[in-house]
Amino acid sequence: MKKALTFFLLLQIFVSFSFAQGKVKGYVFDSETNKPLPGANVYVENLTIGSATDQNGYFEISYVPAGKIDVIASFIGYARQKKTVEIVPGAEVNLTFYLKPTVLPSQTVVVTALIATERESPVVFSNFEKQQIKDFYTTQDVPILLSELPSVLSYSWSGNGIGYNYLNLRGFDQRRISVLVNGIPQNDPEDHGVYWLDMPDLLASAGSVQVQRGAGSAFYGPPAIGGSVNIITSNFSLEPKISLFTGYGSYNTKKHSIAINSGLIENRYLFYSRLSYIATDGYREKSWAKFPAYFFSAIRYDENMTTQINLYGGPFEDHLVYRGIPKSWVKDKSKRRANLNYMDVTTRDDEIENFSQPHYEFLHEWRLSDNLVLNNTLFYIRGVGFWDMDASWADTIYFRLSSPYALKYGFSTSSQNPGEAIARYFIDLNQYGWLPRLMLKHDGGELTIGAEFRLHRGLHWGKIVWAQNLPERLPSDYKFYQYRGAKDIISYYIHEFFKLKPNLKLMASLQFVYNRYRVYNEKEFYDYDLGKWVSNEFTVPFYFLNPKIGISYDLTKNINIFGSFSITSREPSRRDLYDASDGHWYPWGKRPNFEVRPDGSYDFTKPLVKPERLFDLEFGGGYFSDNYKFTANFYYMDFKDELVKSGQLNIFGDPIVGNAEKTRHVGVELTFELKDLLINGFEISGNATISRNKIIKHGVYVWKNPYTGEKYSTPRRIPLDGKRIAGFPDNMASLRISYRKSGLFISILGKYVGDFYTDNFNLIPSNNVNRIDRKVDAYTVFDLTAGYKIDKVLSFKNVELKLQVNNLFNALYAGSGVGDEFYPGAERNYFVGIGFEF
Missing domain, CATH: 2.60.40.4130 (Immunoglobulin-like)
Known part of the structure; x- marks a missing residue:
């Protein structure tokens, strides 16, 4: 009876609970x-x-x-x-x-404060989406692909867009553009350069590229002066598949690749891997390049976390191209493909380069709650390799083979110069970084607090690989220079995006930056002026506070206006301070840019090259609809101590720069997009930039008047006030017309670049006695892209044929230049390829 009562009570509780x-x-x-x-x-x-x-x-x-x-x-x-x-x-x-389909959660680690949104962010930007990358990318490097975007100029040392390629934004070179991959800085910490060939075939694994124009448009890497480029890699598929591509084109250019997607495994894991190979003979003589490339990515999804690792790079080899040609050769088909070295002869067969820079990325996102997200990015980048250059111009002093070195290192004193010689320049660079970021959503907005911690350590040395005449008993590993370079980078930032009203948004940010250069363990050299052995070791710190504020306002559901103001400062590169690889010990070599004490030594607490400081004002607006888009933006960039090109190159082909006391850049950028206009599948887009880039107050000291040819017994100052700044075209425009129907796609791009000078003297034949011409002439180039896609052929899916014809009308032009050296663009060339999946 007792057991039955207990069972009845439990049953009643269970039934009551079930009905609740x-x-x-x-x-x-x-x-x-x-x-x-x-x-x-x-x-x-x-x-x-x-x-x-x-x-x-x-x-x-x-x-x-x-x-x-x-x-x-x-x-x-x-x-x-x-x-x-x-x-x-x-x-x-x-x-x-x-x-709603969206970007894979793994990519949210690089979104928010780094990525601008249309009609939300008071930022001037352009996107190059995944479909555009699929349509137009084959073998060309990032700068070439982005050249149709507003205010973007690109050029190639080899001429055909593979190898050393460069990107300018509003005329500012890559050293003043913050370049990021998945939010990770790619500018070299020491020289601020971006070497796209260290990331071969990266676009094959890219999901999107955003180019932001104007100052302070990135929180990581060097402070953005001209703007920023953020590449987001994302080529995952929720379904397993294997993708193959092969193609061939002009100058024996070829590409082969295979990509494997695992598909979603256990609703938690995704794996992606790609192997590819790009090779070309190059447009210019002896400008061949070979680029094997790899990319591997793995993701794990948890309920409140996303963890991703990326590994990519490629050990490449190429023949050196580092000099331009005389301007008179640009229009000469028999001479424009020449590849000259510093002996003004065709580069030697053994002037080659071998380099590898693997990138290791760890990206983690922890969604602590619906309103609080913590991101952490850890990365390691190692670059190691060498380039061999003709050094037949060098003597025993440059190679440190003269009597002081012979006595110190125990080899015989040479009675003659080395003669024909090849020198090897070697670097081993290591960079470690941690990028934490906390994002808090609150009533009306989102607050982001982040930081950057980076350490860079580099070993640099040079030695003779081969020479006609070398001293007896010279050690085989004898280095004629060696030093270590370092840079420590710490920055903190706070970024607020706040909706004052549904149609009124405020953005404000403040960044503190600390950068410290160091040169140490430099091999001693004999200073003939001081009569003793010395080595240059120093530490130079820089501190900056970079604020930015902007506002975005929707006048109507289709019309938006915005404005922003920012102050941005950027330190000179370490090479601007001291290029220890450029023969500084040489009696007439490049000396450290520091004040000289009365005893002839350098005061390394007083650098002569100053940081540049920019005040940037931007305002504009646009009309936005599903099929139409029009935007206009005005910018006013006022500089103090802008780092401008001097019109000279160092021995490695890089421009030498110095401070201009006051400069100004003013411009208007216009863009438009029209979709399905009259005919479904028909699209037309374009942009134009009209700018003025002037020196307001600046002068240089010269031994010879560049206009009259008069020589001076002591240096005289030549004022440059009112001159156009070297490297900045005042006018640029592009127009693309595309048509897509069923599997057919065809598109024509026209790009116009106005003239610009290669030095700040603005020399043209009519204003100097020697009729020197240092102006890149305006040019227009047209490119054709066509493709046809078939959903299925036999057991293959998404079979796509692609044809590219670049420089369709065979223009003979120079893409850029420095001083008396001009870099020619390739003549008409093509590339055909086929891709498919299974």
């Missing part, structure tokens, strides 16, 4: 295709109950407590969706979720 619960069931679909999403997670927030959808997208959650609850549906590659429902005891609730 309910059930939630329903379906989860893709919002764009309306197809079911099997394996999607559906759960009750703050409870440990949930379910996964079946092959039909159906789910069912039982024993849901009565009352108001939040039900969340999530799936990899889609935005989460939340629905609030009231559970009535004993009842069932039917829900249907339509999830």
Whole structure:
């Protein structure tokens, strides 16, 4: 009797509890295709109950407590969706979720403060989306692909866009553009340069590229002066597949690649890998290059975390191209392909380069709550390799073979110069970094607090690989220079995006930057002026505070206006301070840019090259709709101590720069896009930049008047006030017309670049006695891209044929120049390829 009573009471409690619960069931679909999403997670927030959808997208959650609850549906590659429902005891609730495809969660680590959004961010920017990359990328490097964007100028040392390529933004070179991959800085910490060939075939694994124009547009890397370029890698697929591509083109250019996607494994893991090979003979003589490349990425998704690792790079080899040609050769088909060295003869066969720079990235996102996200990025970049250059111009003093060195290192004194010689320049660079970021969503906005911690350590040396005449007993590993360079980088920033009203947004940020250069362990050299052995070792710190404020306002549902003001400072590169690889010990070599004490030594606390400081004002607006887009932006950039080109190159082909006391850049940027105009599938887009880039106050000291040819017994100052700044075209424009129907795609791009000078004297034949011409002439180039895609052929899917014809009308032009050296663009050339999947 007692047992029966106990059983009855337990049964009554169970029944009462069961009737106090309910059930939630329903379906989860893709919002764009309306197809079911099997394996999607559906759960009750703050409870440990949930379910996964079946092959039909159906789910069912039982024993849901009565009352108001939040039900969340999530799936990899889609935005989460939340629905609030009231559970009535004993009842069932039917829900249907339509999830919107979005960027994979792994990429949110580089979004928010780094990426601008249309009609939200008061920032001037352009996007190059994944479809555009698929349409127009084959073998060309990033600068060439982006050259159609507003205010972007690119050129290539080899002429055909493979190898050493350079990108200018509003005329500012790569040293003054912050370049990032997944939010990780790519500018070299010592010389601020960007070497795209260290990241071969990166665009094949890119999901999007955003180019922001104007100061202070990046929080990591060197402070952005001209703007920033942020490449986001994302080539994952939720379905397993293998992709192949092969192609061939002018100058024996070829590309082969294979990419493997694992698809989603256990609803948690994704793997992607790519191997590729790009090779070319180059447009210019002896400008061949070979670029094997790899990219590997793995992601793990957890309920509140995303973890990703990336590994990419490629050990390349190429023949050196570091000199331009005389301007008179640019229009001469028989001479414009010449590749000259510092002996003004064709480069030697053994002037080659070998280098490898693997990138290791760890990206982690922890969603602490719906309103709080912590991101951490760790990275390591190692670059090691050498380049061999003709040094037949060098004597025993440059190579440190003269009597003081012979006595010190125990070899015989040479009675003659080395004669024909090849010198090897070697670097081993190591960079470590940590980029933490905390994002807090609050009423009306989002606050981001972040930091950057980077350490760079580099070993540099040079030695003779071969020479006609070498002293007896010279050690085989004898280095004629050697030193170590270092840079420590610490920055903190705070960034606020706040909606004052639904149509009024405020953005404000403040960044503190600390940079410290160091040169140490330099091999001693004999200073003939001081008559003793010396080595230069120093530490130079820089401190900056960079504020920015902007506002965005929607006048109507289609019209937006914005404005921003920023102050940005940037330190000179370490080479600007001291180029220890450029023969500084030489009696007439490049000396350290520091004040000289009365005893002839250098005061390394007083650098002669100053940081540049920019005041940047931007305002503009646009009209936005589904099929039409028009924007206009005005910028006013006022500089103090801008680092400008002197019109000279160092021995490695890099421009030598110095401070200009006061300069100014003013311009207007216009863009438009028209889609499905009159004919479905027809698109037209374009942009134009009209600017003025002037020296307001600046002068240089010369021994010879560049205009009259008069020589001076002592240096005289030549004023440059009112001159155009070297390297800045005043006018640029591009126009692209495309048509897409079914599997057919065809597009024509026209790019116009106005003239610009190669030095700040603005020398043209009519204003100097020697009729020197240092102006890159204006040019227009047209490119054609055509493709045809078939969904399935036999067992292959997405078979795509592609044809590119560059410089369609065979223009003979120079893409850029420095001083008397001009870099020719390739004549008409083509590339054809085929890609498919299975």
